[in-house]
Amino acid sequence: MNVLGLVFSLMLILSYGFYACWDKQVASTKVRKTYLGHQKANRKILNSYQSLVYKNYRSTTKPSVGEETFSISKLKKEEQPTNYTQINQSCAKINLLPLIQEGKENNQALYDFTIHLIGSLYKPFCQGEKRFEHRLLDSLLKAAAYQKEDFSLEKIDLQDPTLQKKYYKMLKGTKNWDLTSKTGYPSLLDYIKIETSTDKICIFHAHISLLNTLFGDKAATFLYDELHSKETTALTKELIDTACSHTHRISPDPDLLDLLDLGPHHDHAELKKTLVAEDKASHVILKKVVHFPKG
Amino acid sequence: MLQTRIQTVLGSLDMGVNPPLYTKRFEKEKQDSLVIIFDNGIDPDPNYSGSIMGRLFIDDKKNLTLASWPLNENKVTSWRTEILLKNVKSFELEFLERKQSGNDSKKEVIKNVNKDYVWRSQHMQSQIEAPCMVRLKVQSNLSKKPLQFAFHLSTPLPLITYEEMSL
Numbered sequence: 001m002n003v004l005g006l007v008f009s010l011m012l013i014l015s016y017g018f019y020a021c022w023d024k025q026v027a028s029t030k031v032r033k034t035y036l037g038h039q040k041a042n043r044k045i046l047n048s049y050q051s052l053v054y055k056n057y058r059s060t061t062k063p064s065v066g067e068e069t070f071s072i073s074k075l076k077k078e079e080q081p082t083n084y085t086q087i088n089q090s091c092a093k094i095n096l097l098p099l100i101q102e103g104k105e106n107n108q109a110l111y112d113f114t115i116h117l118i119g120s121l122y123k124p125f126c127q128g129e130k131r132f133e134h135r136l137l138d139s140l141l142k143a144a145a146y147q148k149e150d151f152s153l154e155k156i157d158l159q160d161p162t163l164q165k166k167y168y169k170m171l172k173g174t175k176n177w178d179l180t181s182k183t184g185y186p187s188l189l190d191y192i193k194i195e196t197s198t199d200k201i202c203i204f205h206a207h208i209s210l211l212n213t214l215f216g217d218k219a220a221t222f223l224y225d226e227l228h229s230k231e232t233t234a235l236t237k238e239l240i241d242t243a244c245s246h247t248h249r250i251s252p253d254p255d256l257l258d259l260l261d262l263g264p265h266h267d268h269a270e271l272k273k274t275l276v277a278e279d280k281a282s283h284v285i286l287k288k289v290v291h292f293p294k295g
Numbered sequence: 296m297l298q299t300r301i302q303t304v305l306g307s308l309d310m311g312v313n314p315p316l317y318t319k320r321f322e323k324e325k326q327d328s329l330v331i332i333f334d335n336g337i338d339p340d341p342n343y344s345g346s347i348m349g350r351l352f353i354d355d356k357k358n359l360t361l362a363s364w365p366l367n368e369n370k371v372t373s374w375r376t377e378i379l380l381k382n383v384k385s386f387e388l389e390f391l392e393r394k395q396s397g398n399d400s401k402k403e404v405i406k407n408v409n410k411d412y413v414w415r416s417q418h419m420q421s422q423i424e425a426p427c428m429v430r431l432k433v434q435s436n437l438s439k440k441p442l443q444f445a446f447h448l449s450t451p452l453p454l455i456t457y458e459e460m461s462l
Contacts, residue, residue: 288449
């Protein structure tokens, strides 16, 4: 009996020891994998940034004789679409400054569109509370009105701990966001901005989710495909009407259309841009705002 | 931890602020600290979101520490500290930047890379242009061999070396 007890206790000690070693090994492998993922994603962002800086420098050079037909914007147009699907570009974000400065009464279309956008993208928050999107936007506008110039959305204090927590989650977004399976939600910072600019929302550089909010799923997909085909060079009211009629949908309100940048496709000279990089092996996704030299 | 955190911080410098990083000797300290203005992203505390100020230094307990506090506060009421490495004897920094005359201080060590770029041991507040690379050498109390790291910065300074070929 005594021998059996000894054997069992030895086995128990060994199994504890083995589990501790194994647990440590698994933890260190995970840390190493995440670390390498971060490094790889960082390197990707740095490479993309350097490529963009180099492209900007190159576009300032004058074309030599016989090369007039070749332009950088054409080159960009040909190689683009893949980038657009990644993120809603800065030029396609909704600028809340008119709402802060002039009030929602004078910018009803902008207010309604923002409410609609929050309602459709952040359903998990809206489902738990009636008129959540109204409460959030009103609090955001009220808090922003007291801020000094040149402030960022993430620095806004809503003066309500519960709402602030939800706002924080919305700003962060979820790691996995899939529009088709409707899992997770994106970062609110990809959709709204506050800046002193009169530029309208650029639909060419907008993410499909923004188009969904504007025109509905089917019309948005139709319009998105049209805009990113090589034949389409401009966004017109007729094109929007066609997309809506194709999908049996009423054309948007003229006030709402007035918020959009109708006209030919053009690249926006931006001093900063958000870059996204992913390391597929470790599922590490990094998003960084990079700045470009002036001029 | 040390490498990942510093890479994150240096990779998120706020280029809208001039200069986004510099070295400074604080009172009662034996060596320079690195002051950094960086984008901390989204934090549960709105004061620590977006651009904040950080300082890399060795504290009284010999820890390599990153302290951070909100940028736009006149009175610093709170700050955060992160211990990046314990038992640190000293650390050295080197900045790869464009060669400029007139900014040299007597204590500074300058190593030439080529005719355009140099490694400098200091980056003064008066230097507006951010370096494109930072090297960090940490001397621990526990080992003789120093830990060495290199960090790339997302700066607009182009580092393109090319040779023109005659056709």
